[in-house]
Amino acid sequence: MTKALAGLKLLDVSRVLTGPYCTMVMADLGADVIKIEVPGRGDDSRQFGPFANGESGYYMTLNRNKRSLTLDLRRPEGQAVLKDLAVWADILVENFAAGTMDQWGLGYDHLAALNPRLVYVSITGFGQYGPYAGRFAFDAIAQATGGLMSITGQKGGPPTRVGTALGDINAGNFAAIGLLAALYQRERTGRGQHIDISMQDCIAAILENAVVRYTIDGVVPGRLGSAHATVGPYDVFPASDGYVFIACANEATWQRLCAAMGQPGLTADPRFAANRDRIGHIDELTALITSWSGGHSVADLLAILGDNDVPAAPVFTVEQVVNDPHIKARNMMVTVGHPVAGPVTIPGNPIKMSAAEDTIERPAPLLGQHTDEILAALGYSAAKIAALKEAQIV
Amino acid sequence: MTKALAGLKLLDVSRVLTGPYCTMVMADLGADVIKIEVPGRGDDSRQFGPFANGESGYYMTLNRNKRSLTLDLRRPEGQAVLKDLAVWADILVENFAAGTMDQWGLGYDHLAALNPRLVYVSITGFGQYGPYAGRFAFDAIAQATGGLMSITGQKGGPPTRVGTALGDINAGNFAAIGLLAALYQRERTGRGQHIDISMQDCIAAILENAVVRYTIDGVVPGRLGSAHATVGPYDVFPASDGYVFIACANEATWQRLCAAMGQPGLTADPRFAANRDRIGHIDELTALITSWSGGHSVADLLAILGDNDVPAAPVFTVEQVVNDPHIKARNMMVTVGHPVAGPVTIPGNPIKMSAAEDTIERPAPLLGQHTDEILAALGYSAAKIAALKEAQIV
Numbered sequence: 107m108t109k110a111l112a113g114l115k116l117l118d119v120s121r122v123l124t125g126p127y128c129t130m131v132m133a134d135l136g137a138d139v140i141k142i143e144v145p146g147r148g149d150d151s152r153q154f155g156p157f158a159n160g161e162s163g164y165y166m167t168l169n170r171n172k173r174s175l176t177l178d179l180r181r182p183e184g185q186a187v188l189k190d191l192a193v194w195a196d197i198l199v200e201n202f203a204a205g206t207m208d209q210w211g212l213g214y215d216h217l218a219a220l221n222p223r224l225v226y227v228s229i230t231g232f233g234q235y236g237p238y239a240g241r242f243a244f245d246a247i248a249q250a251t252g253g254l255m256s257i258t259g260q261k262g263g264p265p266t267r268v269g270t271a272l273g274d275i276n277a278g279n280f281a282a283i284g285l286l287a288a289l290y291q292r293e294r295t296g297r298g299q300h301i302d303i304s305m306q307d308c309i310a311a312i313l314e315n316a317v318v319r320y321t322i323d324g325v326v327p328g329r330l331g332s333a334h335a336t337v338g339p340y341d342v343f344p345a346s347d348g349y350v351f352i353a354c355a356n357e358a359t360w361q362r363l364c365a366a367m368g369q370p371g372l373t374a375d376p377r378f379a380a381n382r383d384r385i386g387h388i389d390e391l392t393a394l395i396t397s398w399s400g401g402h403s404v405a406d407l408l409a410i411l412g413d414n415d416v417p418a419a420p421v422f423t424v425e426q427v428v429n430d431p432h433i434k435a436r437n438m439m440v441t442v443g444h445p446v447a448g449p450v451t452i453p454g455n456p457i458k459m460s461a462a463e464d465t466i467e468r469p470a471p472l473l474g475q476h477t478d479e480i481l482a483a484l485g486y487s488a489a490k491i492a493a494l495k496e497a498q499i500v
Numbered sequence: 501m502t503k504a505l506a507g508l509k510l511l512d513v514s515r516v517l518t519g520p521y522c523t524m525v526m527a528d529l530g531a532d533v534i535k536i537e538v539p540g541r542g543d544d545s546r547q548f549g550p551f552a553n554g555e556s557g558y559y560m561t562l563n564r565n566k567r568s569l570t571l572d573l574r575r576p577e578g579q580a581v582l583k584d585l586a587v588w589a590d591i592l593v594e595n596f597a598a599g600t601m602d603q604w605g606l607g608y609d610h611l612a613a614l615n616p617r618l619v620y621v622s623i624t625g626f627g628q629y630g631p632y633a634g635r636f637a638f639d640a641i642a643q644a645t646g647g648l649m650s651i652t653g654q655k656g657g658p659p660t661r662v663g664t665a666l667g668d669i670n671a672g673n674f675a676a677i678g679l680l681a682a683l684y685q686r687e688r689t690g691r692g693q694h695i696d697i698s699m700q701d702c703i704a705a706i707l708e709n710a711v712v713r714y715t716i717d718g719v720v721p722g723r724l725g726s727a728h729a730t731v732g733p734y735d736v737f738p739a740s741d742g743y744v745f746i747a748c749a750n751e752a753t754w755q756r757l758c759a760a761m762g763q764p765g766l767t768a769d770p771r772f773a774a775n776r777d778r779i780g781h782i783d784e785l786t787a788l789i790t791s792w793s794g795g796h797s798v799a800d801l802l803a804i805l806g807d808n809d810v811p812a813a814p815v816f817t818v819e820q821v822v823n824d825p826h827i828k829a830r831n832m833m834v835t836v837g838h839p840v841a842g843p844v845t846i847p848g849n850p851i852k853m854s855a856a857e858d859t860i861e862r863p864a865p866l867l868g869q870h871t872d873e874i875l876a877a878l879g880y881s882a883a884k885i886a887a888l889k890e891a892q893i894v
């Protein structure tokens with residue numbers, strides 16, 4: 107197999123989600139990722155369900171393609187091993203609370219002294235500096251304090267968390283961009299650097315036009331369900347067996363929707379004549395379309411809307427996504443054989459490259475599965491490895 | 501100023517959101533991004549509000565740090581200019597419908613023949629291959645068909661769009677990761693490649709544990725509002741003047757929350773004794789906490805919860821994010837002077853690097869602002885440039 111990041115060495119000292127997501131993307135692209143786990147217990151996410159033969163599906167999703175080394179970073183002998191690995195590595199990713207790695211003598215300055223080429227990535231809730239730097243955060247707190255929760259949800263309803271841990275995942279992706287940019291810079295300067303990613307910052311960075319709606323117009327953006335503020339109809343509508351998204355971005359599409367609904371006379375209704383009229387009567391319009399859509403199946407609606415050239419799409423459940431022929435054709439659901447769990451289907455790699463493969467090469471590791479081979483490759487003798495095990499350092 | 505991607509040359513043939521978001525991230529990191537726009541009209545997003553002195557805040561957010569060249573890609577003379585630029589460029593980003601660039605003689609194979617080192621990135625709703633490859637999609641359609649909409653929203657309520665164009669932005673970020681990985685590979689192989697990003701794929705890639713909940717346990721994940729499926733209380737609760745997120749991940753935190761609410765006797769209530777009891781009576785529990793939280797301001801709640809060591813956070817509005825002292829201290833809201841719009845505040849760059857600055861160097865360009873300087877740098881004579889203008893090619 108050919109992979110874009112083949113040869114890149116990544117030391118992953120992160121747990122649960124934001125760091126592991128970043129390093130999963132790197133591993134999928136071919137980096138050799140060594141995941142450091144607490145001896146005896148491992149990443150907390152090994153305890154998160156669902157479980158297949160006792161193995162965590164949550165852990166398996168995020169840690170495929172990685173190798174596992176157990177190592178106690180709280181003890182000097184463990185810190186010494188990490189320093190040897192930091193000399194080996196191109197990149198280190200960590201997501202401990204700000205200051206923790208420094209306390210252990212494993213901060214950026216400590217490790218850059220040993221390996222000036224090291225790119226050192228820290229991902230935390232609020233970053234390494236600024237008034238909230240010490241504060242703890244997890245996904246929902248980043249979604250809440252980054253402003254995204256306030257603009258997600260139904261009109262008149264409460265703020266709503268995005269149904270996936272976007273606070274973590276989004277920061278993991280920005281971290282991936284940052285570390286690859288630092289590698290590009292390193293080709294020119296010969297030196298690594300420290301990258302500081304804050305989950306709150308990363309949510310603020312994706313607020314899109316919501317920021318200028320406030321800073322230019324003084325409007326505090328609210329929640330609109332799935333609807334558009336200024337274009338309508340543009341919303342999710344119920345079918346008899348699911349939901350369909352329908353969008354009319356211009357007058358011609360609206361006229362075709364009226365034809366699709368078998369109500370061509372509607373185009374003459376002054377409440378709905380132009381887009382601004384429709385937005386002014388959006389609740390009546392939504393009720394009208396709902397009374398039509400609810401009487402048809404999703405398949406029927408998509409056929410009718412398609413025949414009339416009205417942009418529409420099914421709202422897929424996760425079951426439908428997993429079984430979607432297009433998603434399958436694009437290798438976006440991958441069944442990985444796991445020595446204990448058996449075959450498990452997990453999401454694939456969405457970066458499709460003409461000169462590199464998008465395969466998932468191996469399942470998530472068992473706890474400490476690669477401890478011996480990794481330490482041996484560092485040049486540790488069998489006696490030294492045995493002593494580290496005896497002392498429960500690894 | 502020092503930037504990680506200084507010297508990197510990017511040709512941006514994309515419009516509105518997913519492509520421009522990707523190239524914005526690259527420009528923020530220091531790449532020289534030339535944005536190709538339709539002569540006379542420019543990127544469609546120049547017509548999207550809000551407006552400051554007639555200039556689009558939407559466009560200004562996404563296109564800061566870029567240069568603008570007008571060019572008619574539908575005409576052979578324009579295609580010839582694009583080919584010259586493709587020889588100059590390290591990277592090209594486009595988001596036309598699959599096949600469009602090929603039709604114009606500007607597909608990957610055409611341009612790689614002129615510049616084998618070119619990394620060519622195509623971002624579309626459903627990608628370059630697979631049964632839906634030709635289908636048109638925009639943000640909400642990717643959120644709908646990628647499964648995210650089905651797991652976002654209140655329990656019992658309709659599927660809900662994430663309140664920002666995550667279908668576009670998320671694909672833009674994966675495209676950024678892919679193109680940087682391709683540059684890393686190019687250092688080794690000397691050759692560029694074609695990257696194919698599908699917005700639906702990218703949403704499927706962030707479904708996280710929702711996929712294994714279905715593939716391992718056979719459960720189709722539903723909507724849970726802001727709550728957690730198996731841990732409680734973990735939700736958004738109303739205050740008298742806003743909302744607060746509160747999370748109790750273990751029994752000790754629950755006991756501290758009872759103390760914070762002034763109801764220490766609650767810990768003895770068998771309905772709420774252990775986490776599984778609380779999840780079994782989650783509606784009663786939510787009502788109980790709501791009746792307490794609603795009587796206090798956000799500031800009071802955060803003080804009381806903080807004093808009792810209960811994880812909590814405010815649900816910030818966009819106004820609060822823009823004015824948050826931590827966000828400001830991290831340079832995450834940047835006021836950029838624009839020659840027509842005046843000063844406009846837009847989100848900053850969340851990738852904080854110790855050896856590169858996070859500044860926004862210049863405002864979004866006026867339409868065609870850099871046409872002359874870009875063509876002159878290609879070696880075009882003043883007469884040739886004048887002829888291209890006369891023919892409305894540029």
